[in-house]
Structures are given as C-alpha cells and as structure tokens.
Amino acid sequence: MKKLLAILLLLSYNLSWAWTQTPPRPMEQCLAEAPWGFPQGKSGALLCRLGYATSVDVPARLPMWTVYTLTPKEAIGCWPRTNAFVSDQYFRKGDRAEPDDYAGTGYDKGHVAPDGDMSWDEQVEYESFLMTNMMPQKGGLNRGIWKLLETHIRAWTVQKNTEVTIYAGPIYKMGVDPTIGKNRVVVPHAFYKIVIDNSSRDVLAFIFAHEGGQGNNLNVALSTVAEVEKRTGLRFPIPKNANLKKNVNDFPVDFGALTNAKRAMCKK
Numbered sequence: 001m002k003k004l005l006a007i008l009l010l011l012s013y014n015l016s017w018a019w020t021q022t023p024p025r026p027m028e029q030c031l032a033e034a035p036w037g038f039p040q041g042k043s044g045a046l047l048c049r050l051g052y053a054t055s056v057d058v059p060a061r062l063p064m065w066t067v068y069t070l071t072p073k074e075a076i077g078c079w080p081r082t083n084a085f086v087s088d089q090y091f092r093k094g095d096r097a098e099p100d101d102y103a104g105t106g107y108d109k110g111h112v113a114p115d116g117d118m119s120w121d122e123q124v125e126y127e128s129f130l131m132t133n134m135m136p137q138k139g140g141l142n143r144g145i146w147k148l149l150e151t152h153i154r155a156w157t158v159q160k161n162t163e164v165t166i167y168a169g170p171i172y173k174m175g176v177d178p179t180i181g182k183n184r185v186v187v188p189h190a191f192y193k194i195v196i197d198n199s200s201r202d203v204l205a206f207i208f209a210h211e212g213g214q215g216n217n218l219n220v221a222l223s224t225v226a227e228v229e230k231r232t233g234l235r236f237p238i239p240k241n242a243n244l245k246k247n248v249n250d251f252p253v254d255f256g257a258l259t260n261a262k263r264a265m266c267k268k
Contacts, residue, residue, distance in 0.1 A: 019082075019084055019086070019123075019126045021086070021088075021089050021090075021130075022123070023090065024047040024048050024049065024090055025048040025049070025050075026048060027046050027048045027053065029048055030048035030049075030052075030053035032069065033051070033052055033053050033067055033068045033069050033165075034053060034067045034068075034069070034165065034237075035069060035165060035198060036165060036196065036237040036238055036239060037237035038053065038055075038067065038237070039055070039064075039065045039067070039167060039234045039235060039236050039237070040234065040235045040237075041229075041232075041233055041234040041235045042055075042057075042064055042233055042234055043055075044056050044057050044058070044063075044064050045058055045090075045091070047088075047090065047132065049124075049127045049130075049133075050121065050123055050124045050127055051068055051113065051117075051118045051120075051121070051124035051127060051128065052066050052067065052068035052113040052118070052127075052128075052133070053066070053067050053068070054066040054067075054112070054113075054132060054133065056088075056091075056132050058091065058095055058096075059174065060172060060174055060185075060186040061096065061097040061101075061131075061183055061184070061185040061186065062097075062135055062169075062170050062172065062185065062186055062188070063112050063132055063133060063135070063169055063170075064169055064170075064232070064234065065167055065168070065169040065232075065234060066112040066113050066133065066167070066168055066169055067165065067166065067167050067168075068113050068117070068165070068166060069163055069164065069165045069166075069198070070117050070153065070154070070157050070163065070164045070165075070166065071157070071163050072157050072158050072161050072162070072163075073120065074117065074120040075117065075153075075154040075155075075157040075158050075258070076154075076158060076258070076261050076262040076265045076266075077116075077117075077118070077119035077120030077121070077125075078119065078120075078262075078265060078266035079119040079120065079121065079122055079124075079125045080119075081115050081119070081125075082125060082126060082129065083129065084126050084129045085099045085109055085129045085131065085134070086099065086129060086130060086131065087099065087130075087131050088130045088131055088132040090132075091132075094183070096131065096132070096183065097131040097132070097134065097181070097183055097185045098131065098181065098182070098183060099131065100181065100182070101180055101181025101182060101183050101185045102134075102136065102180065102181065102185075103181075105136070105180045105181070106138075106139075107136035107137060107138060107139075107180060107187065108136070108137045108138070108139050108142040108143070109131070109134045109136075110134060110135050110136065110137030110141075110142040110146070110191075111128060111133060111134065112133050112134070112135060112168050112169055112170075113128055113133055113166075113168070114128070114147075114150045115128045115129070116150055116151070116154060117150065117153075117154065117166075135169075135170045135188055135191070136180055136185060136186075136187045136188070137191070137210070138210060138211065138212045139212065140211070140212015140213050140214075141191075141208060141210065141211065141212050141214065144212055144213070144214060144216075145208065145214045145215065145216060145218065145220075145221065146191065146208060148216055148218065149193060149206065149218055149221075151255065151258070152218065152248075152251075152253055153166065153195060154258055155253035155254065155255050155257065155258040156197075156251055156253050158257065158258050158261050159253055159254055159257055159258070160197070160199070162197055162198065162199040162200070163198045163199070164195060164196065164197055164198065165195075165196045165198055166193060166194070166195055166196075167192075167193070167194040167236055168191070168192065168193040168194070169191070169192060169232070170186075170188030170190075170191055170192075171188055171189060171190035171191060171192055171207070171231050171232055172186050172187070172188040172189060172190075173189070174186060177189055187210075188210060189209075189210050190207055190208060190209055190210055190231070191207070191208045191210065192205070192206060192207050192208070192223075192228045192231070192232065193205075193206045193208075194206075194225060194228060194236055194238070196238060196239065196242070200243065201239040201241060201242050201243055202242075202243045202245050202250075202251070203225065203238055203239070203242045203243065203244050203245060204222065204245050204248065204251070205222070205223050205224050205225045205227070205228050205244075206218070206221045206222060206223055207221060207223040207227060207228060207231065208221045209221075218248040219247060219248050219249070222246065222247070222248060224244070225238060225244070
C-alpha cells in the first residue's frame with residue numbers, strides 16, 4: 001500500500017510539471033511587447049512568446065536579449081509560481097539547454113523575463129520557465145540584487161500606474177567564458193537590464209557583475225545604454241527624447257503598496 005501511494009505521489013508530482021508547449025508566434029504579434037523596437041546588431045533565433053520576445057544564441061544556449069512591456073495589471077498577477085522548468089522543444093535535442101545542464105553546478109536557472117512579471121496568465125507563467133528564458137546565475141545575484149531590481153520595477157509600475165518596457169540578457173564571450181552541462185551552456189560574466197518608463201520616457205540601464213553579495217543599492221550597477229551596447233554588440237532602441245537617468249533614487253518606490261495591491265487583487 002505504501003509503495004502504491006509513493007507511485008501515485010510521484011506520478012502526481014511529474015504531472016504537475018507537465019504543460020503543453022505551443023509553437024512560437026509570428027514576431028509581429030510581439031510588437032506590443034517592444035513598442036520602441038527590437039534590438040539589432042546580432043542575429044539569433046527570434047521567438048515570440050505570449051508574454052515576451054527573445055533572440056536565442058543557439059551555440060551559447062542563451063537568450064541574447066529578451067524584451068517585454070509590463071503593465072500595472074500584469075505587475076500584480078496572481079498565478080502561483082510553478083517552477084515548471086523545461087527545455088524549449090522549438091529546438092532539437094542537442095541544440096538546446098536542458099534543466100539537467102544546471103544540476104550540481106552551483107548556478108541558479110536565472111530568469112530573464114522574471115516569473116513575477118509573467119504571473120498574470122497560466123500559459124504565460126509556464127512559458128517563463130522555458131530554458132530559452134534562463135541563464136546561469138550565482139544564487140547570491142539571482143536571489144539578491146537582481147531580484148531586488150525585478151521587484152523595484154513591479155513596484156514602480158504599480159505605484160506610477162505606468163507601462164514599463166524592459167530589455168534584459170547576459171553579457172558573455174564564446175570561447176572565453178566557461179560552460180556547464182552536457183550541452184555546454186555558456187556562463188555569462190555579467191548581465192544587463194534596460195528599463196524604460198513609456199509615459200515619462202525615463203530610462204535606466206544596469207550592468208551587474210556575475211557575483212553575489214552586491215548589497216541592495218541598485219546604484220552600484222547603474223550604467224548607460226551606450227555601455228550596454230558596447231559590451232553586448234547590440235543596439236537597443238530607446239525613445240528619441242529619452243531622459244537618461246543617473247540615479248535610481250529618482251524613482252523611490254513603496255514596496256508595501258505593491259504587496260497590498262497584489263493581496264487585494266489575488267484575494268478575488
């Protein structure tokens with residue numbers, strides 16, 4: 001009886017991770033996620049998902065860039081986190097990252113488009129766990145200042161009642177940076193994020209060194225769009241009359257307001 005119960009529990013556990021992948025949509029259907037345009041400069045495999053668009057560097061097994069626009073309503077989505085990590089079946093086995101590539105390496109499967117920004121729809125949340133939306137990150141970064149910026153953006157979006165467009169991805173060098181796993185996923189040496197308030201056209205750019213213990217002062221990672229472009233080889237479209245900000249303190253946020261808004265929404 002105990003053995004049967006264990007088998008049923010195992011089957012239930014595995015089924016909870018199972019979800020139906022749908023083919024990528026035409027890129028024009030992701031234009032709303034990138035109102036200022038898609039990054040240019042390097043060619044990759046372009047994918048339009050329900051909540052974001054991305055360009056995958058297949059040899060590196062990494063997304064070169066991901067872009068999405070976060071609305072106030074989406075920032076307080078209620079779909080629970082599933083941890084449904086899965087390989088992207090748009091790519092052939094051997095040409096893609098697998099969850100097992102990260103096993104025992106000490107690196108987190110770090111989201112580019114974070115689950116917290118993708119929890120407004122069941123399929124969108126699942127698609128945030130595709131391995132084409134992951135990059136190897138040290139836990140101290142992924143669960144530290146990187147997560148702090150993700151939460152800061154959600155709080156800003158809700159508090160200002162504005163839409164925010166985010167470009168994000170890894171900074172890496174093929175043949176120089178180390179790799180992990182059977183499929184040789186490149187481990188980036190840094191990460192970037194460009195944040196655009198679509199109403200005020202304020203722009204913040206960040207570059208995070210790949211290390212933990214960076215504290216909670218986002219200004220230590222504040223950079224410029226030009227520097228992100230220099231280090232990635234990409235060109236990022238931003239508003240022509242953008243306000244390029246040099247201090248995160250220009251955007252004070254109330255994390256309590258975000259928490260309360262989410263509780264009120266999800267109670268329904």
